[in-house]
Amino acid sequence: MIEQLDYPTLQHLWWLLCSVVGALFLFLTFVQGGQSLLWQVARTQTEKDLVINSLGRKWELTFTTLVLFGGALFASFPKFYSTSFGGAYWVWIAILFTFIVQAVSYEFRKKPWNIFGSLVYEGFLFINGVVGILLIGAAVGTFYTGSNFQLDSNNFVTWTHPLRGLEAALSLSFSSVFNIAMGLFLVFNARTLGAMYLLNNIEMGEVPEMEPRLRQACWQNLVLSLPFCLLIVVSLLFMPGYGIVDDRGTVAMVSFKYFQNLIANPWLLLLLLAGLALLVLGAWKTAKSSETRGIWFGGLGTVLIGLTVLLLPAYNNTPFYPSKVDLQSSLTIYNASSSPYTLKVMTYVALGIPFVLAYIAYVWWAMNRRKIKIEDTGDRAAY
Template sequence: MILHELLNYDTLRLIWWVLLGVLLIGFAVMGGFDLGTGTLLPFIAKTDLERRVVINAVGPTWEGNQVWLVLGGGAIFAAWPQLYAVSFSGFYLAMFIILVALIIRPVAFKYRSKLESKAWRNSWDWALFVGGFVPALICGVAVGNVIQGVPFRLTPEMYIYYDGSFFELLNPFAVLCGLVSVSMLVAHGAAWLRIKTDGVLADRARTIGSIAMLTTIVLYALAGVALWHWIEGYSITSVINTTGPSNPLFKTAAVSQHAWFTNYDSKPWTLLAPALGFAGTLLACLLLRARRDNLAMLASSLGIAGIITSVGMSMFPFILPSSVDPRFSLTVWDSSSSHMTLFIMLVSTAIFLPLIVAYTTWVYRVLWGKVDAKAIEGGKGHAY
C-alpha cells in the first residue's frame, strides 16, 4: 500500500509509456531479425541447402520472439484501453493482413521440407518472404499514419468512430516509414545471418546487410526531412493535468508545422534518440564490413532502439493524434487505465518480465553457434 501511494498516477502513466516503448523495441529487436531473415530468404539463398540453413538460423527461436508482440498487445489493451480500441478497430484490415502473414510463417516453417518437390519448397519459401516482409512493411506504415494523425473522433459518451479507410493508410509518408521499417529489419536479419552462418551465405549477408543499413540511414533521414517540411504535428494548448481523469475531451490541442520537433528544442537530451538511430545503424554497417559480427548485431539493435524511441520522443505526450479534431487526440495523461490497474500491472510486470528475459537469455545461450550445413545435409540435428 505504501508503494502504491508513492507511485502516484502521473508517475505510473509515464512508467507505462516507457514500458510500452520497451516492449515495442523488444519486439523489433528480437522478432525483427526473424522478419528480416524471412524477407531475405528467396534472395540470399540460392540452393535448397542454403535456404534450409537460413531457415534453421531462426527456426528454433522465432516462436519465443513472438512473446514480445503478445506483451506489447497486452500492454496496450490493459494500460491504454482507448488506444487499443481506436488502433485495433481503425487499423482492422491492416491488422488482419499482419495476422494472416504471421499465421503463414509457422505453417511454412513446418511444411516447407516435408516434400522433395522444388515447386513445393519454392512456394513455402515465398510464403516465408510474405510472412516477413508484410508485417515489417505494415507496422512501419502504421507508425507513419500515427505520426500524421488518425481519422477518429469521440462522442461526449466516449464512443469511438473511425472515419478513414484502409487505402488512405497507404499515403506517401506512411509508405516511406514502411520502407524504413523493412530496410531496418532486413539489415537486422542480415546481421543475424552473419552470426549464424558461414561461407558464401555469410558473405552475401555481409553485402546485403551493409546496403540495407545504408538504405535505412538514407530513408530515415528522408523521413525526418519530410516530417519537417510537409507533416504537421500536434501540441496541447490548454493546461496539462497529469493526474486528471482519462478523458481526452478535457483538453484543447492544435495542429502546427514543426510541432513534432518542439521536444527536441525544449529538451535537447531527447536528441540522443535520433542520434542513436543514425549512429547505431552506421556503426553496425562499419562493424559488419569489419567482420565484427556480434558487435554489429548489438549496434543494429541500438540503431533500431534509437529509431523507435525517436518517434516516441517526437510525439510525447501524444500517443495517437486525431486528424479529425486535435482535441480528440489520445495522450499519456488522458487515455490510460486507472491508477490501481496500472499499479497492479506494474507489479506483475516487475515479477514476470525479468523471468522472460532470463529464460530468453538462457535459450539463446544454449542455441548459440552457427548452423551446421553438413548436419542439415545428413538429416541430423535440424528440424527444418
C-alpha cells in the same frame, strides 16, 4: 514507493514500458529481414535450409513480442487499443495474416506430404518479411500523421475511411508518404539486421560462398534505408504536429511540434543519434571486415531508434494517436490510460520483468552458443 507515484507519472512510466517492448520487437524483426533475404543470399538448397533453420529458432520471439506489445497497450491504454483495433481493423488483420502464413511456413515447408512445394512457403516468408513489416511501419507512422476516426461521448469509434487503416499506406497524401517511408525504413533495417544475424549464427566455414553475399546485403540494405530515414527525420523537424494547448486538454495543430518535443526532451535526440551511430557501426563492421558480431551493435541501435520513434509522439503534451477528422477525439497518455489502481497493480507485476529478461537472455545464449551447421539441416532439423 509505487504507492507514492502520482497518476501522470504512472501514465508516463507505462508508455515508456510499452515503448521498450515495441523497440525490442523492432530489433527482433531481424527474423523477417532474414526471411526476405532468403532468395538473395541463399543459392543452393543447403544454404536455404541453413538460413531457415537459423531463423526458425527465433521466429516465435518476434510474434510473441508483438502480442506482448498489444497486450501491454490493452492493459495500460485500453482506449487506444479499442480505437485502433476496433476501427482500423483491416490493417491489423492484414498484419496478422502475414504472421499466420509465417507460422504455417515454418511448420509445413519441409513436411514430406507438402503438396505446394517449399517455394510457396518461402514466398509466404517473404511476404511476412516485407508486407508485414511495411504495414507495421505505416501503422506506427500514424502516431505522427493521424488517423481517420471519431469518438462519441461513449467512446464509440467511427472510422471515416472505408479502407479501415489501410489508407495509412495506400492514400495519396503527405501523411501516406511519411507512413510508407516509416515502413520502408523498417523493412530495409530489418534486412540489414537479418544479414548481421545470419553471419553471427551460421557456421560460414561450411558455406563460404554465402558469406560475401550476406556482407554485401547488409551494406546495401543499410544504404537503401538511409534516404527513408533522412525523409523521416527532416519531416519531423519541420512538419506541424498535434499538441495539447491548454489545461482542459484541448488539441490543436502546433507548428514544429516534434522539433519542440526534441528540444524539450534532449535525451530523445541523444537516443536517436546514438541509435543511428550504432546501427551504422554494426553494418560497417559487418560489411567491411571479417567481424560477425555486428548484430549486437545494430540491434542495440535499433532499440534506441525504436524508443525515440515511440516516445516522441507521446511525451511533452502530445497526442500519441491523433485524429485527423476530429482533433478533440485524439488520444493522449492522459485520456487513454487505465485507472490509477490498475496502473499501480501492473507496476507491481512489472517488478518481475528483469527476471523474465534474464531468463530470455539465458535461453538465447543456450540456443546460440553453437553456430548452425549443415548437419542441423538434416532429418533432425526442426524446419
